[in-house]
Amino acid sequence: MKPQMIVTLYKPEFIEKQRGRLFVVKTDDYGQIEDISRVCNTHNKLHTIVLTVNEPFSLIPFREEWKNIPIYLVVPEMGSFRDVAAKLNIIHQFKIRVFLNTDHKHTYTNLRILSSIGIPCGIHFGKIDPDWDVINDLMYYSVYGKVKHASIEPFEYVTSQYKPDIYTDFSAVYFNDPHQSVHMNEFGKIALTAEDLVSNKFITDIEHFDSIEQNPLYKEGLKRWQQFFLDNHLCSYCPAWRVCLGKFADKAEVNSVCKKFFSDLMDAADYYRLKQQKGTEVWQ
Amino acid sequence: MPNILLTDKCVRSCPYCFAKKHMNSSEPDDTLRWEDFIYITDLLDSSRHRIVSLLGGEPTLHPHFIDFVIYLLERQFRITVFTSGIMSEKMLSEASAHLNNVPPERLNFVCNLNDPKKSPFSEVENIKKFLTVFGHLTSAGFNIYKPDFEMEFLIDYINSYGLKRNIRLGLAHPIPGVKNSYVKIDEMPKMAERLVDYIKVLDKFHIKAGFDCGFLLCHFTEEQLGTLFKLLGPQALSFGCGPALDIGTDMSVWSCFPLSNYHKKSLYDFNSMDELMGYYTNLHNKIRVEASGIYEKCDDCRYRLERLCMGGCLAHGLSSMHDEEPTRHKEIYI
Numbered sequence: 001m002k003p004q005m006i007v008t009l010y011k012p013e014f015i016e017k018q019r020g021r022l023f024v025v026k027t028d029d030y031g032q033i034e035d036i037s038r039v040c041n042t043h044n045k046l047h048t049i050v051l052t053v054n055e056p057f058s059l060i061p062f063r064e065e066w067k068n069i070p071i072y073l074v075v076p077e078m079g080s081f082r083d084v085a086a087k088l089n090i091i092h093q094f095k096i097r098v099f100l101n102t103d104h105k106h107t108y109t110n111l112r113i114l115s116s117i118g119i120p121c122g123i124h125f126g127k128i129d130p131d132w133d134v135i136n137d138l139m140y141y142s143v144y145g146k147v148k149h150a151s152i153e154p155f156e157y158v159t160s161q162y163k164p165d166i167y168t169d170f171s172a173v174y175f176n177d178p179h180q181s182v183h184m185n186e187f188g189k190i191a192l193t194a195e196d197l198v199s200n201k202f203i204t205d206i207e208h209f210d211s212i213e214q215n216p217l218y219k220e221g222l223k224r225w226q227q228f229f230l231d232n233h234l235c236s237y238c239p240a241w242r243v244c245l246g247k248f249a250d251k252a253e254v255n256s257v258c259k260k261f262f263s264d265l266m267d268a269a270d271y272y273r274l275k276q277q278k279g280t281e282v283w284q
Numbered sequence: 285m286p287n288i289l290l291t292d293k294c295v296r297s298c299p300y301c302f303a304k305k306h307m308n309s310s311e312p313d314d315t316l317r318w319e320d321f322i323y324i325t326d327l328l329d330s331s332r333h334r335i336v337s338l339l340g341g342e343p344t345l346h347p348h349f350i351d352f353v354i355y356l357l358e359r360q361f362r363i364t365v366f367t368s369g370i371m372s373e374k375m376l377s378e379a380s381a382h383l384n385n386v387p388p389e390r391l392n393f394v395c396n397l398n399d400p401k402k403s404p405f406s407e408v409e410n411i412k413k414f415l416t417v418f419g420h421l422t423s424a425g426f427n428i429y430k431p432d433f434e435m436e437f438l439i440d441y442i443n444s445y446g447l448k449r450n451i452r453l454g455l456a457h458p459i460p461g462v463k464n465s466y467v468k469i470d471e472m473p474k475m476a477e478r479l480v481d482y483i484k485v486l487d488k489f490h491i492k493a494g495f496d497c498g499f500l501l502c503h504f505t506e507e508q509l510g511t512l513f514k515l516l517g518p519q520a521l522s523f524g525c526g527p528a529l530d531i532g533t534d535m536s537v538w539s540c541f542p543l544s545n546y547h548k549k550s551l552y553d554f555n556s557m558d559e560l561m562g563y564y565t566n567l568h569n570k571i572r573v574e575a576s577g578i579y580e581k582c583d584d585c586r587y588r589l590e591r592l593c594m595g596g597c598l599a600h601g602l603s604s605m606h607d608e609e610p611t612r613h614k615e616i617y618i
Contacts, residue, residue: 081351082382085358109318116322117358137319146330 002213005047005181006206007194012039014186018206019043024175026050030060037069048072050175057098057114058083062090070095074124077101078110091119097153099124108134112141115149122153122173130248132257136264143268155265158243162269167225168243178221182212192221239263285364286529286557287337288324290346291315295370296398296407314533315346324531324551325359331557337364339530344371350382353391362390366425369395369414370407380417393422394452400437412445419445428479429456431471435482439489451486453479454496457542457597469578469600476503480511487515494520497528497540500578501593502585523593527564529557539564542599568598574612575601 007024008015010032015023021044025036030051040046048070053060056079073096078084084091098119100107103126114121123135142152143159154170162168171177171193182190183197188206191197203217212218228236228246235246240262248258292314328336336356343349344367356363371379383391395415400408415422424438424447438451456466467475483493493516501523504512512521527539531551537560538548547567554560576582577595587593595601605612 081348082354085351085354088358112319112322113355116326117355141319141322146326149326 001179002210003178003180003182005175006184006190006209007050007175007181008184009186010036011186014188015039015044016042021045021209022047024048024050024181026052028052028054033063033069033071034065046070048175050074056080057100058087062087062094064090066096067093068095072097072099074099075101077104077107078114081110081113084114085117088117088119096120097122099153101126102130102135103128108138111138111152115142115152118150120150120153130258132261136261139261139265139268143272155268158265159269159272162243162266162273164270164273166242167245168269169245170243171245171247178218182209192218196221240266242266243269285335285337286324286328286333286531287339287366288321288531289316289339289341289533290343290349290352291341292533293345294341294368295345296342296368316533318348320533320535321348321352321355323535325356325361327551327554328361328557329359333557334360335362335364337366339366342368342370344375344379349375350379353383357386357390362392364392364394366394366396367414369393369397369411369418369422371410371414373413376413376417383421384417386421388421388448391421392448393418394425395422395447396425396427397438397441399434415441415445415447419447421448423448423450423452425452425454427454427456428467428475429465431467431474431478433475433478435486439486439491442491443489449489449491451491451493452496453493455498455597457498457599458603459542459544459599472500472503476508480504480508483512483515492516492520495522497522497525497594498597499523500596501587502579502581523587525568525594525597527561527568529560529564539568540599542597543602546602570613571598571601575605577601 005022005024007026010025010027012035015021015025016039023040023044024047025040027033027036027049028051030053033049033051036049037046046069050072052074054076056077057073057075058079058081060073060075071094075098078098078100096119098114098121100111100114100121101124102108104110107123108131111121111123123130123138138152139155142149142155154173157170157173158168161172169177169179172180174194175181176193176195178192182192182203183194184190184206185197185202189202190204190206190209190212191200191202196202203221204212204215208215225245227233228241228249233246233249235241235244235249238244238259240259243266244258244262328334338349338352340346343365346352353363353365395411397411400411422445424441426435426438435451441447442449442451456464458464458466486493499522501509509521529537529539530541530544531537535551536548537551537554538544538546547564549563551560554563572595575598577585577588577593578597578600579595582588582595585593585595588595
């Protein structure tokens with residue numbers, strides 16, 4: 001299947017030349033948000049703006065005009081709760097998901113707070129090894145919580161997309177799953193992932209995007225995970241491989257705490273799947 | 285209405301403190317974590333409890349006190365904060381900025397007031413500052429712990445700072461195994477007489493009083509009951525003693541401070557507030573079989589059987605059995 005989304009930095013002159021594409025636009029300037037929406041939706045379609053700013057969520061100057069624009073907001077921390085609370089009326093009207101960086105010590109607590117007051121949010125994995133026990137607690141809250149709350153990614157993606165017989169790649173949450181999206185630089189060159197884009201590992205260019213599923217480099221890239229098995233990597237023995245796909249092979253101590261977390265996440269996904277299925281019992 | 289303890293720290297040491305035993309057994313820096321606070325809120329929410337009380341120690345000493353209140357308001361709870369009113373200038377200023385405009389039907393402070401003549405000057409000054417800012421959201425709380433108590437100062441506070449014109453009247457209770465000041469059983473009628481006199485005075489100032497748990501119907505004469513009914517109305521007259529659920533900073537749970545070490549459980553042992561309430565109601569009922577009330581005559585009292593009066597505080601009964609040989613229902617002694 002061909003990827004639908006093109007992830008790119010905001011280059012209006014380039015986007016305006018395209019027709020009928022679906023864009024995910026990355027920016028670090030909230031002054032560009034309305035422009036991005038207008039430009040992308042003229043001849044193409046905007047999927048999401050990924051706004052990465054180095055300010056706490058509480059200090060973002062939200063504007064009424066952002067109301068109908070889907071935004072992924074990547075920030076280092078939540079900031080002051082009372083400042084967030086003061087803006088809740090407007091935030092609740094937005095199509096926004098807030099990602100907090102795991103390098104900040106209060107991120108897991110703050111994600112729980114945001115979720116519980118109805119703000120969709122997610123984990124942005126930072127440079128420091130994640131605290132898997134705490135992530136596990138957060139996952140339990142997200143999946144098994146007693147009352148309705150906003151979703152927390154990537155738990156929401158894994159639990160809602162999980163199928164026991166195939167892999168579930170939550171890179172899609174971060175627009176980094178080549179089955180769904182590819183990354184493009186300012187010259188129209190296309191890479192499979194954000195990491196490939198940074199390393200200038202391009203597979204094609206925008207002119208050939210429509211036939212990308214025929215591209216041998218693309219097809220090969222989709223099977224990159226097989227290398228774990230060829231290398232006999234410990235991750236390939238992990239029971240939770242199907243939802244992790246070795247994403248933390250170079251960070252976490254393999255087969256220890258991350259295995260426990262991802263195994264619990266799979267259990268949670270199974271629980272969620274069975275709960276959904278229950279509604280369709282014939283006898284009911 | 286469950287009580288959530290935000291911290292075990294307190295700035296006062298009241299002679300009647302019924303939380304003393306719990307406080308003494310806690311770490312001094314115990315505070316409720318955000319995660320646990322959200323868990324409790326979710327549990328209340330899922331059990332359809334929309335009214336909650338925040339306690340301590342002194343709840344305003346919790347570093348997230350203001351955030352917790354804002355959070356609960358956001359989650360559509362009605363909140364009562366039990367406070368001494370003693371807080372730092374910084375906390376008072378921040379609380380004023382964020383909470384002063386909350387409608388009184390959503391947020392209520394019960395300021396536990398002691399006689400200013402018997403309190404340190406700095407404490408009284410702090411309370412006055414608090415009442416200056418939050419008087420319109422505050423009801424006075426007063427604990428009776430001796431039969432010759434005085435209440436005139438409450439009228440001064442209410443009139444000077446525009447407090448709500450009702451007083452929450454508590455009766456200090458014994459803590460089984462701990463020394464604290466409380467009205468002894470044989471002093472109760474004297475206390476009742478003085479209380480009715482004060483209620484007549486309060487009425488002249490259009491101030492009502494409401495009884496907290498532990499008062500007994502038979503402590504008042506027929507005439508006194510008639511006066512109370514006339515001046516306070518039937519709603520304010522309560523002679524009950526039911527499980528008031530307290531949730532500790534470590535997520536332990538118990539029913540009422542005087543019984544804080546008695547069948548303490550973890551909140552995680554229960555799936556809903558109804559289940560939790562059911563557990564302690566059942567336990568209290570078992571104790572009531574052994575000690576129906578604080579007097580022997582409570583056993584066949586028609587008012588107790590008709591549940592117009594619960595026979596006083598359970599702690600009195602338990603206290604009397606504290607040192608006896610374990611010959612009763614086994615749960616009494618755990």
